[in-house]
Amino acid sequence: MRLLTLAICSLPLLLTACDKPAEKADDEPVLRVGAIPDGYPHYFKEGDTIKGFSADILNAVAGKIHYKVEWVTSDWVGVLGSLETGKVDTVGNFADTPERRKKYDYSAPYYYSAAQLAVSKNNTTIHGLQDMKGKTVAADLGSNYAKVLKEFDPKNEIKLVTFEGMDVVVNSVAQGKVDAYVSGQVILLGQIKHKNLPLKVVGEPFGLKQVALPFRKDARGEALKQKVDVALGELRADGTLKKISEKWFDRDLSVDTELTSVSKRQ
Structure with a gap:
């Protein structure tokens, strides 16, 4: 009889626990x-x-x-x-x-993304795509901006190299080992300002693409x-x-x- 009483008394608690809604995050x-x-x-x-x-x-x-x-x-x-x-x-x-x-x-x-070139802040000879014939441009490995650049180089006059990691690219361009860096316009502007990178953007943005x-x-x-x-x-x-x-x-x-x-x- 005592066991039955305990079971009956416990029933409301059990039902209350079952009916309690889960946390929103879960x-x-x-x-x-x-x-x-x-x-x-x-x-x-x-x-x-x-x-x-x-x-x-x-x-x-x-x-x-x-x-x-x-x-x-x-x-x-x-x-x-x-x-x-x-x-x-x-x-x-x-x-x-x-x-x-x-x-x-x-x-x-x-949003819509355009590519742009960045060079060493001390570079005075490259002002845009028109100056890249025979030059070397770096891009991030796996980036679409390398392909965008190729669309604007139909005669294959620009040498393209890829690196894994933005820091490697920035150092190569800043030290003159590579002539320029191709990436997204907003990425370059944001990174140069945010990190005070020794680079500057040159020329007009090109190759507008939709991003989804x-x-x-x-x-x-x-x-x-x-x-x-x-x-x-x-x-x-x-x-x-x-x-x-x-x-x-x-x-x-x-x-x-x-x-x-x-x-x-x-």
Whole structure:
């Protein structure tokens, strides 16, 4: 009889525990994002927090689809490997190109990126692409900017070399071992200012590309892409993409400036 009484008395407690909702953080599905820890202004680590332009975009997207972002950091080669093997769901600041579309499905674009050249701050002979004939240009290993440069070098008059790690590239250019460095315009401007690098950008930006979020061609990737597309559409419509861009770059890079210029001329 005593055992029955204890069981009956314990029943409300058991039911209360079962009915208690789980913590919100535990309920949220996870969006795994690959990032480099020193990729200012797109990603950089401050304490235990990942910050930056693309980090703000990913956090805004995750908020819209009610996911929690899990950052997976490594060097750029490791980021690409993690995306390919499915260790991460997506990567920010990854140009949408026909070649990459063979492997990945892309979301709607969230900003537009142009390439630019940087040289030693003491260089007085290189002022842009027109001065690069017979010169050597360095690019980050796995970067799309090397391919963009090749698009503007149809006669193959520029020698292209790749290095793993921005520090190696910067030192090579600053010491005159390499004539120039090709990368994203906003990356170069941001890194030179943020780190006080001994480089300067030269010439006009070139090879404007749309940048979107890549997803693997599988069931999870397809489902995430559909959700992200809706979220990006809402963030564009409510002005969030524009606001984040202006926060980091003092300009709206969420629109295709080439198309905008054409429409204004017509």
